Amino acid sequence: MITEPAPDTTSSAGTGDHPATDRCPATTVSPIGRSGRRARQFVLRTPGGALSLRVRARALLVGTALLLAAAAIAVVNLSSGDFPIPVGDVLRSLIGQGDPGTDFIVHELRLPRALVALLVGAALGASGAVFQGLTRNPLGSPDFVGMTVGAATGALVVILLLDGSGLQVAVGAIVGCVLTSIAIYLLAFQRGTQAFRLILMGVGVSALLEALNSYLIVKGRLDEALAAQVWLIGSLGGRGWTEVTIVAITLAALLPAVVHYGRHLNMLALGDDTATLHGVRVERSRAVLALASVGLAAGATAAAGPIAFVALAAPQLAARLTRSPGPGILPAAAMGAALLAGSDWAAQRVLPDNDIPVGVVTAAIGGLYLTWLLAREWRRGR
Numbered sequence: 483m484i485t486e487p488a489p490d491t492t493s494s495a496g497t498g499d500h501p502a503t504d505r506c507p508a509t510t511v512s513p514i515g516r517s518g519r520r521a522r523q524f525v526l527r528t529p530g531g532a533l534s535l536r537v538r539a540r541a542l543l544v545g546t547a548l549l550l551a552a553a554a555i556a557v558v559n560l561s562s563g564d565f566p567i568p569v570g571d572v573l574r575s576l577i578g579q580g581d582p583g584t585d586f587i588v589h590e591l592r593l594p595r596a597l598v599a600l601l602v603g604a605a606l607g608a609s610g611a612v613f614q615g616l617t618r619n620p621l622g623s624p625d626f627v628g629m630t631v632g633a634a635t636g637a638l639v640v641i642l643l644l645d646g647s648g649l650q651v652a653v654g655a656i657v658g659c660v661l662t663s664i665a666i667y668l669l670a671f672q673r674g675t676q677a678f679r680l681i682l683m684g685v686g687v688s689a690l691l692e693a694l695n696s697y698l699i700v701k702g703r704l705d706e707a708l709a710a711q712v713w714l715i716g717s718l719g720g721r722g723w724t725e726v727t728i729v730a731i732t733l734a735a736l737l738p739a740v741v742h743y744g745r746h747l748n749m750l751a752l753g754d755d756t757a758t759l760h761g762v763r764v765e766r767s768r769a770v771l772a773l774a775s776v777g778l779a780a781g782a783t784a785a786a787g788p789i790a791f792v793a794l795a796a797p798q799l800a801a802r803l804t805r806s807p808g809p810g811i812l813p814a815a816a817m818g819a820a821l822l823a824g825s826d827w828a829a830q831r832v833l834p835d836n837d838i839p840v841g842v843v844t845a846a847i848g849g850l851y852l853t854w855l856l857a858r859e860w861r862r863g864r
Contacts, residue, residue: 522538522539522540538804538806540804540805540806541804541806541810541812541813544800544803544804544813545800545804545812545813545816548800548803548813548816548817548819548820549816549819549820551820552600552603552816552819552820552823553600555820555823555824555827556596556597556599556600556823557569557572557573558827559592559595559596559599559823559826559827559830560572560576560588560592560593560596562827562830562831563587563591563592563830565587567584567587567588571584572584572588575588575589576588576593594721594722594723594725594726595718595719595721595826596823596826597726597730598718598721598725598726598729598785598786599718599786599819599822599823599825599826599840600819600822600823601726601729601730601733601782601785601819602718602729602782602785602786602789602822603792603796603815603818603819603820603821603822603823604733604737604815604816604818604819605729605732605733605737605778605779605781605782605815605818606624606778606779606782606789606792606793606796606818606822607792607793607796607797607800607814607815607816607817607818607819607821608737608740608775608778608811608812608814608815608818609623609624609775609776609778609779609782609793610623610624610792610793610794610795610796610797610814610818611744611796611797611800611810611811611814611815612740612744612747612771612772612774612775612778612811613627613775613793614797614798615744615747615771616747616768616771616772616775617680617681619681620794620798620855620859621681621794622680622681623793623794623797624775624776624779624783624793625788625790625791625793625794626681626684626685626688626794627666627680627681627684627685627688628662628666628684628685628687628688628691629659629662629663629684629776629779629780629783630659630779630783630788630789630790631662631687631688631691631692631695631788632658632659632661632662632663632665632687632688632691633655633656633658633659633662633779633780633783633784633788634655634658634691634695634713634714634783634787634788635658635662635691635694635695635698636654636655636656636657636658636659636661637651637652637654637655637658637710637713637783637784637787638695638698638699638710638713638714639654639658639698640653640654641654641702641706641709641710641713642698642699642701642702642706642707642710643698645706648724648725649724651713651784652724652725652728652784652785653784655780655783655784656780656781656783656784659776659779659780659783659784660776660777660780662687662691663772663776665687666680666683666684666687667680667772669683669687670682670683670684695714698710699711699714712839713787714787714788715787715839715841715842716786716787716788716789716790716839716840716841716844717786717787717839717840717841718786718826718829718839718840719837719839721785721786725784725785725786726785728781728784728785729781729782729784729785729786731781732777732778732780732781732782733778733781735777736774736777736778736781737778737815739770739774740771740774740775740778740811741811741812743767743770743771743774744771744811746767746771747771779793786840787839787841788841789822789840789841789844790841790844790845790848791844791845791847791848791849791851791852792818792821792822792825792844792848793818794848794851794852795821795847795848795851796814796815796817796818796821797810797814797817798855799817799821800813800814800816800817801813801814803817821844821847822840822844825840825843825844825847826840826843828843829842829843
């Protein structure tokens, strides 16, 4: 990759994320941050110039720091447990130089859980960033729009009615999430879709599905109902390489499309006419982003259950750190990975001799964050 400084120009529209067009391929927009200084940007190009990506220096530094923090937390999770292992031995095991006992504990017992935490957190963070960008609402996440509740309904049908296996439960969650997304879109569609109508319809559908989920649990056998309730909370316990594969394939297939079309989110926020004038194919961009973000949420929920608030909080925390006006999809993904890895550490260590579901920790953290967010918006008169 070749790195070159991006021109530091400003746009009359006041945004910094419109895609380069054929008429001005080298032109970028440098937004003014909260400090009043223009953000330093770079353009990364392949040697042939076929692909290019504009990167803000602060966003790159913050994203890198978050990835390193997530990796460090994952290593700590791999080293601690009923059989503590020194960090050095963990690292040697990861590169294939550990002894057989350490390799078994690290690779078979702990590594799948650590990887699921990182990958699910990244998928939820990226999905939340896209949802909030499309709806232009800080509450526009898969949790509030009803996607994860629909995934839970699909999983419960497989668990309680079909007595399915782990892989079948994951497939049921994905199908439930996709069908719920389609239903919400069709119900909210009225000569187009408005952000507030989509969110309100999602809240309503979510409430109905919550009632259905409770009914299914009440009617199930005791052992099945307990297993279903743990799944509904969101847990990383007992996750294996099947779950790692599910969420890894989901990220590999959908994250590149989300990053590519995510450049258009700021232009879409200015209206369809303005976006079209800047060369954005509005309907295609909106459809690809919506479908890809639903797929990311579905894959994450299939692997770990409906883990709450990561998709809500990660994009906003990442935006505060990067001081970027854009959605910051990659920093949000890195923040999501760090948040879920840290929450998993807390879930295993907060209560002695008690590994609680990670969804309990994320719900507690997310509840505090949501309370602060709503109080802040109320003070602003919104």
